[in-house]
Amino acid sequence: MFERFNTPEELFNWKLGSALTMERDIVEMLDSLIEEAHGDGLKQVLRTHQSETRGHVGNIEEAFHSLGWDVDDSPCPVIEAIDKEGKANIRKSDExxxxxxxxxxxxxxxxxxxxxxxxxxxxARALGHDAVAQLLRRNLEEEEQALQKARTLAEQVATAGSRQLA
Ligand SMILES: [Fe+2]
Ligand SMILES: [Fe+2]
Incomplete structure (x- = not known):
């Protein structure tokens, strides 16, 4: 754990640990979302992304190894907050x-x-860690695809919901 960041490497080390926590937390969050989801299409998208997310954890661990650093996690409060808000909203919502x-x-x-x-x-690029940048880019590409799938499904679900009201 760093008390202060004095070099770009220390800051990057911390951010890599935070990304590790982020991905580990998302694997768990997806477990409960798969249970809660109603639509089969949504369940499938969540399952697929959970398995990709396990790969993201692996890529970050590999990044630590390739830098010669111990795998060390650091806090990621944002995902905790998204998880908390989502769970609260699910509890309050009609099925x-x-x-x-x-x-x-x-x-x-x-x-x-x-x-x-x-x-x-x-x-990573600025520090000359090109192999690490490559691993992170793999994760980024899958996040972009997952966002696109979620956006398409959200549009379908919202449109079907408003048709029922009409
Ligand atoms: Fe991810
Ligand atoms: Fe993701």
Whole structure:
């Protein structure tokens, strides 16, 4: 644990640990979302992304190894907050709204992951850690695809929901 960051390497080490926590927490969060989801299509998208997310954990661990650093996690409060808010909203929602709540949370999560990886890739390149930048880019590409799938499903679910009201 760093008390202060004095070099770009220390800051990058911390951010890599935070990304590790982020991905580990998302694997767990997806477990409960798969249970809560109603639509088969949504369940499938969540399952697929859970298995990709396990790969993201592996890529970050590999990044630590390739830098010669111990695998060490650091806090990631943003995902905890998204998880907490999502769970609270699911509890308050009628069953017919649960998939919409899940998909909004999924898009928020993917946007956060994308921002994290975009920042980290800039710093990995600047520090000359090209192999690490490559590993992070693999994660980033899957987050972008997951965001696109969640966006498409959210549109379908929202449109079907408003048709029922008409
Ligand atoms: Fe991820
Ligand atoms: Fe993701």
């Amino acid at each position: 017919s709204l649960v998939d919409s709540v899940i998909l909004s949370g999924a898009m928020e999560t993917e946007h956060h992951e994308i921002a994290v990886y975009e920042g980290m890739i800039i710093h």
